[in-house]
Amino acid sequence: MENPLPAGFSSYLSRLRDAALHYCTAGGNCNEKKFTNLSYIILLVFVLTFLSYAQDINLKNTNVADGWRLAKGTEGFAAADIDIYYSDPDTMYAIGGWTNGDTTFHSGFLISTDRGENWEVIRNCPATDVGAVRVDPFDSKRIYVSVYGFDDESNDIWMTKDGGVTWTRLFGGRSYPAAVVEIDPVDLQTVYVGVGPAFIRRSTDRGETWESIITPPAPYPPFLNALTIAPSNDSILYAAYVTGLFKSTDKGTSWIKLPLDAGHWGISCVVVDPHDANIVYAGVFSRGLPPGGVFKSTDGGLTWEEKNNGLDSTNWDISSLLVNPKEASSVFLGTYTTKGTDDTVGVFRTTTGGNAWIPFNYGLPGGVYKLAFDNVYNRLYGAALGIYFNDSLVTSVHNSPSSEPETFSLFQNYPNPFNGTTTITYELSERAFVDLSLYDVLGRKVRTLLEDSKNPGTYKVTMEGGDLPSGIYFYRLTAGTNVLVRKAVLIK
Known part of the structure; x- marks a missing residue:
């Protein structure tokens, strides 16, 4: 079986086991005290913990999120x-x-x-x-x-x-x-x-x-x-x-x-x-x-x-x-x-x-x-x-509705797919300035559906699709620091 310890580490442990603490008193008398088994074990645990921590740091540095x-x-x-x-x-x-x-x-x-x-x-x-x-x-x-x-x-x-x-x-x-x-x-x-x-x-x-x-x-x-x-x-x-x-x-x-x-x-x-x-x-x-x-x-x-x-x-x-x-x-x-x-x-x-x-x-x-x-x-x-x-291109976080608190929610529009009009429902737990906007698949804003301060509660917004071409759209709700995104499909 391959030795999992770093090269030379076994001999280092052997030298550590034979090591001793040298000390001298104020009167000039010097003594040597061998490590006890308990002291050796404590020191060994410390060394292994340090090496494990260092290895973990190295792994984190070589598996960065931007790769x-x-x-x-x-x-x-x-x-x-x-x-x-x-x-x-x-x-x-x-x-x-x-x-x-x-x-x-x-x-x-x-x-x-x-x-x-x-x-x-x-x-x-x-x-x-x-x-x-x-x-x-x-x-x-x-x-x-x-x-x-x-x-x-x-x-x-x-x-x-x-x-x-x-x-x-x-x-x-x-x-x-x-x-x-x-x-x-x-x-x-x-x-x-x-x-x-x-x-x-x-x-x-x-x-x-x-x-x-x-x-x-x-x-x-x-x-x-x-x-x-x-x-x-x-x-x-x-x-x-x-x-x-x-x-x-x-x-x-x-x-x-x-x-x-x-x-x-x-x-x-x-x-x-x-x-x-x-x-x-x-x-x-x-x-x-x-x-x-x-x-x-x-x-x-x-x-x-x-x-x-x-x-x-x-x-x-x-x-x-x-x-x-x-x-x-x-x-x-x-x-x-x-x-x-x-x-x-x-x-x-x-x-x-x-x-x-x-x-x-x-x-x-x-x-x-x-x-x-x-x-x-x-x-x-x-x-x-x-x-x-x-994922290194991420510049903002798009929160999933399932990971948000129940007190701040954006629901799937109904009907979806839709032809003509559809309804978007959202919930607020506290007063906030709300921005509800519609984007196309290229990320371009095509319509602002709502910009207003709202009190806590449940709200419905009707979206008209009459002048928009068929396609995939994303509606994005921003309330304070909270952001939620859902998808809508318009078919004519």
């Missing part, structure tokens, strides 16, 4: 994508798989109901290889996945309406990958999928019926890597191919090719500023060969500027880009490579809109394939070899 933490149930799971159910961000889905000793890939479809800290496998995922997962904003059981490989039957789009118990194959049979499933961030009933190497289809009724849209004229090989919809204007689409980047301003009716060099391996990802559709970031996957890395446009893609300050060629395997919707100058990028060191792979962050990047890797074992962000709890997620989460 990445591995979610339970995802050890060894090669996660390809993560999506958060915005009606209840406690619920999340992930797709990925495991490689056995015979190098056979076995796909996995996972669910978490506690904000990504613990995951369990939904075993009957239809995939042989995996691409993307998206959760319907109105129904957490309705999920779309893309799966791909290099045989005639593995590049498919599937949908489940019961949380993964049964699946319907929507499209398939193409021999090239298109790992694309995207939900329109403005019209939440519209879904886009990539089918085959380049074809794009759209549903405006949550996957019930589909139509083909005009495919960008990408030269061979026309591999579609990403499709991005501008959050502030869903008429604007970006289609990233191995051979170039294309833009549509009419929801895919027509396309133009943008002047961004796709390099040797293509444009892997595109993200648009949530508040300004003219600000666009693109990742060029290059395996260290220029051009590569991050490029930024401030004029809707007409011109581009390289933004690689703080990155070197080992960081150019860009796999994911994400803009913090609450702080648009804060951008995250994920790199996925087996090269480099802890400081040259994984996640990087800029707080200056791409002018300088710094590693954001503490706790990560290597590269990250996809990033996801929870707007409610300010938690960042990384799909890697395992699923990781990071």
Whole structure:
């Protein structure tokens, strides 16, 4: 059995046992007094207690809250994508798989109901290889996945309406990958999928019926890597191919090719500023060969500027880009490579809109394939070899109603989902100035429902949804230092 004590500690205890207390009197007589067994035991307990305390301090310093933490149930799971159910961000889905000793890939479809800290496998995922997962904003059981490989039957789009118990194959049979499933961030009933190497289809009724849209004229090989919809204007689409980047301003009716060099391996990802559709970031996957890395446009893609300050060629395997919707100058990028060191792979962050990047890797074992962000709890997620989460972006505490005293409560609106009007009920235990406001999924305030001083009691507020688009909203109650948040779904 391995000795649990520090190296050299056993010999130190032996010397301690043989030690003695030397003392001299005022008259100059000196004596030596050996430690008794009881004294030795007391001293030994003191030393061990001190070492335990020091070790605990060291552990606390090396497992700080601002690092990445591995979610339970995802050890060894090669996660390809993560999506958060915005009606209840406690619920999340992930797709990925495991490689056995015979190098056979076995796909996995996972669910978490506690904000990504613990995951369990939904075993009957239809995939042989995996691409993307998206959760319907109105129904957490309705999920779309893309799966791909290099045989005639593995590049498919599937949908489940019961949380993964049964699946319907929507499209398939193409021999090239298109790992694309995207939900329109403005019209939440519209879904886009990539089918085959380049074809794009759209549903405006949550996957019930589909139509083909005009495919960008990408030269061979026309591999579609990403499709991005501008959050502030869903008429604007970006289609990233191995051979170039294309833009549509009419929801895919027509396309133009943008002047961004796709390099040797293509444009892997595109993200648009949530508040300004003219600000666009693109990742060029290059395996260290220029051009590569991050490029930024401030004029809707007409011109581009390289933004690689703080990155070197080992960081150019860009796999994911994400803009913090609450702080648009804060951008995250994920790199996925087996090269480099802890400081040259994984996640990087800029707080200056791409002018300088710094590693954001503490706790990560290597590269990250996809990033996801929870707007409610300010938690960042990384799909890697395992699923990781990071809470260092938290700037305020969103208290859960279940953890608040019964004397201060915010209840679920009724009806929910709603069409037209809904009622919000809250309780106060003492007089306070009350602010009840409504926010969209990007964290933008869309309406102030109440601003007034209120006495203790129970109150009801009627919310009108007539001039708001369908979607997910959050209503936030502030009373003094107390803050509560609930979710509401508007369907028209």
